[in-house]
Amino acid sequence: MAAAPSRKPLMAGNWKMNNNHLEAIALVQKMAFALKEADYDAVDVAVVPPFTAIRSVQTLVDADKLGIAYGAQDVSQHASGAYTGEISGAMLAKLGCTYAVVGHSERRQYHHEDDAIVNAKVKAALAAELTPILCVGEGLDVRKAGEHVAHVLAQVDGGLEKIPAEQAEKVVIAYEPVWAIGTGEVATPRDAQEVCAAIRARLAELYDGDLAGKVRILYGGSVKGSNVAKLMQEADVDGALVGGASLDPGEFVKICRYRDLPA
Numbered sequence: 034m035a036a037a038p039s040r041k042p043l044m045a046g047n048w049k050m051n052n053n054h055l056e057a058i059a060l061v062q063k064m065a066f067a068l069k070e071a072d073y074d075a076v077d078v079a080v081v082p083p084f085t086a087i088r089s090v091q092t093l094v095d096a097d098k099l100g101i102a103y104g105a106q107d108v109s110q111h112a113s114g115a116y117t118g119e120i121s122g123a124m125l126a127k128l129g130c131t132y133a134v135v136g137h138s139e140r141r142q143y144h145h146e147d148d149a150i151v152n153a154k155v156k157a158a159l160a161a162e163l164t165p166i167l168c169v170g171e172g173l174d175v176r177k178a179g180e181h182v183a184h185v186l187a188q189v190d191g192g193l194e195k196i197p198a199e200q201a202e203k204v205v206i207a208y209e210p211v212w213a214i215g216t217g218e219v220a221t222p223r224d225a226q227e228v229c230a231a232i233r234a235r236l237a238e239l240y241d242g243d244l245a246g247k248v249r250i251l252y253g254g255s256v257k258g259s260n261v262a263k264l265m266q267e268a269d270v271d272g273a274l275v276g277g278a279s280l281d282p283g284e285f286v287k288i289c290r291y292r293d294l295p296a
């Protein structure tokens with residue numbers, strides 16, 4: 034069963050530390066050339082370039098009135114001040130960013146971001162009216178121990194701590210099992226659905242009303258044109274956070290058009 038019609042799928046390409054600002058322009062131009070109105074009607078399309086390319090992407094998107102949204106790969110937990118190297122939510126909002134990825138496993142692993150920092154970053158993004166894409170996911174050891182659901186739900190609890198419902202409903206959650214990131218080893222649709230459904234059930238416990246039904250939950254980890262259609266058939270998978278495949282415009286457009294692909 035596919036995602037509920039009330040949740041428009043989101044396909045977001047996280048470029049990670051790839052593409053300078055000139056390469057970014059070329060990539061977005063190629064995507065924009067291929068994507069048609071019907072594609073944007075069917076899915077929200079976003080690119081997440083490195084900070085240094087955001088201004089160039091903004092200029093292109095504005096000049097050509099493109100339907101592609103964009104965001105940042107991280108955001109500071111602080112609003113302003115003496116934080117060398119940090120980029121604030123307000124700065125990103127001023128650049129027209131819609132999204133800020135928060136708590137990506139690479140930030141958690143290489144920059145020691147724990148749930149408290151991730152929670153502060155989610156709050157900072159929301160305060161700047163950015164949509165946080167809150168990343169959660171277990172490592173291989175946790176999965177092998179059968180503790181993946183509990184691990185991910187603890188990250189959801191931590192990331193959303195003290196965030197009121199009117200703010201939480203704007204958050205996008207990305208389930209990215211660490212063992213599937215950049216490895217070519219995609220989670221099975223069943224694995225993805227198990228955890229995405231558990232996340233939605235947790236949202237229903239944390240928040241009243243239909244919030245859980247509104248929040249988009251993405252899957253990320255080795256998503257490609259060859260596996261996206263099957264993943265998107267799952268009821269609680271509302272899109273994908275795509276790494277490597279988003280660097281190839283043809284492949285990313287294929288992912289955005291998953292409906293045309295055989296499942």
Ligand SMILES: O=C[C@H](O)COP(=O)(O)O
Nearest residue numbers: 047214215254255276277
């Ligand atoms: O943010 C994206 C994820 O880390 C997935 O990366 P990947 O598609 O290269 O596995």
